[in-house]
Amino acid sequence: MGRTLAEKVWEQHVVRRAEGEPDLLYIDLHLVHEVTSPQAFDGLRLSGRTVRRPDLTIATEDHNVPTVLGPIADVVSRTQVETLRKNTAEFGIRLHPMGDAGQGVVHIIGPQFGLTQPGMTVVCGDSHTSTHGAFGALAFGIGTSEVEHVLATQTLPAYRPKTMAVEVKGALPYGVTAKDLILAIIAQIGTGGGQGYIVEYRGEAVRALSMEGRMTVCNMSIEAGARAGMIAPDETTFEYLRGRPHAPSGAAWDEAVEYWKTLRTDDDAVFDKVVEIDASTLTPFVTWGTNPGQGAPLGSAVPSPEQFADPVERAAAERALDYMGLSAGTRLRDIQVDTVFVGSCTNGRLEDLRAAAEVLRGRTVVTRTLIVPGSMQVKADAEAEGLHEVFKAAGAEWREAGCSMCLGMNPDTLKPGERSASTSNRNFEGRQGKGGRTHLVSPQVAAATAVTGRLAAPADL
């Protein structure tokens, strides 16, 4: 019987297999940031262990960093960043600190350097590691104990998850993006629907996505409960990788591409679960609640809790509406926002900024609008195209690279009761600052919303 893409990559990395034990998997790339690593490095020191493969490890500063120039004012944040600097120096790990041209959100810089390649295993102490699956890598988030385990051994014990195919039929209509697609997928399968699975996104609409769009989709796999999402590599993938600093070159490139072409699910392979979604019926999609599964088409209204047959979902919807300060039946287009955020590892790449700029060109924002590039490289590329001038002319703030308002850990936060349209990935209670209310949207919807002050799509302008 044939094998799925996930099974092929998994098998390629089994170091040791024994009856009744998890497989021991080799890890090809370990990404490190300041938040989930300090206790892991401490653990190494306490047990007198060292980092087995610093040359397969790379670190960046992203979660705590302010997105305006200058030092970190918050003492605790600064200590955490300084701790990463000490740890990476002590253990010989490459670090891209604040201000460095290679600095950025951990999931943006891996692909940007060409470090994320098809068929690799990639881990990071961060749940959105699933982003790297866009290249046909097996990439998943881990906790601090596992970070320490990978540092010490370059391996992880793990049971192979089941496999799920998300078959996206048809083509996305004009104006409907990768973000709308993944929000619709999550609303369909639920926040727990992917638990225990590796999801492979397949079908015409997925093949038509750029690498940036594929990363947006895979990024949010965890929001459906799946630890990893994957897309089989193809010409789009190879073109993206060609010439990147860490991509193979010369004869090695040809050899690699030949192998990468084998990384596709065999025609006779069987998935444990198959979910279908019709891309051609989709429209811009936004969330109304406090988990990423609580979403609906922008053209619809805030649902009533009574619409949910399941008592648990009904209670969750009631709580969410209360927290979000929304009443059932309100048209989503009538929801007024205070802040718009474009950025994060979901939508902080060049293509996302271009999309936002296209909407904002020649227009003026009426809300506080933060445009935060996902990395210093994205910032440089955007500025080379003059996108920053478009944003500034529209009245938006053009910032330095970092996680920014994706999570309430650095100075970019919502105040209690404030409402945002955000291109990030989590609308959890307080995610963007205590008491803050988040609507997840695409960069296009974010930009249109900044212009009208209410949730809107570019077509509304």
Place this chain on the structure above:
Amino acid sequence: MDAFTTHTGRAVPLRRSNVDTDQIIPAVWLKQVSRTGFDKGLFSAWREDPSFVLNDPAYAGASVLISGPDFGTGSSREHAVWALQQYGFRAVISSRFGDIFRNNSTKMGLLPVVLPEAVVEDLQAKVEADPAAELTVDLVEKQVRLGDVVAPFEIDDYTRWRLMEGLDDIGLTLRHAEDIDQYENGRQPWLPTTV
């Protein structure tokens, strides 16, 4: 990590679903570089509400948390596990857990117990009726017991063994250092390094 064999204590019902790790420990608490002091951050936003169940004196000192479905979804922050443990919890019962949270728990010796939703609700109701009732989570017998309820749960043998012995994963893996050496010698030559 702490070994876990069997634990008896009072339980607290958390009647919410999708309790993501941002709720268990909000991001502002993650700036610490030590492993201690996270108990104060546990559910810190929710605890500001006097009617939140953890503020109910009837449940003070409870050591088992009985939650609605999809507990520990979202962020990979192991701080969520540390916060629960440092607050005094030894086990969490739910019908579904976030994969990463469940993994993190078993690395630290906090037992995630999966029971059917109906059983979870029954346990919650019983604890609400009698907050002083003692519940037993028995990893040896793979059972949760409360009054006349005996609920069996599943856990893979390897994880169970590791938890019961309190074994450190890294130590176990390093026993196979030769296998790792051998694997490394056969890796594809084009694979990237960060240097």
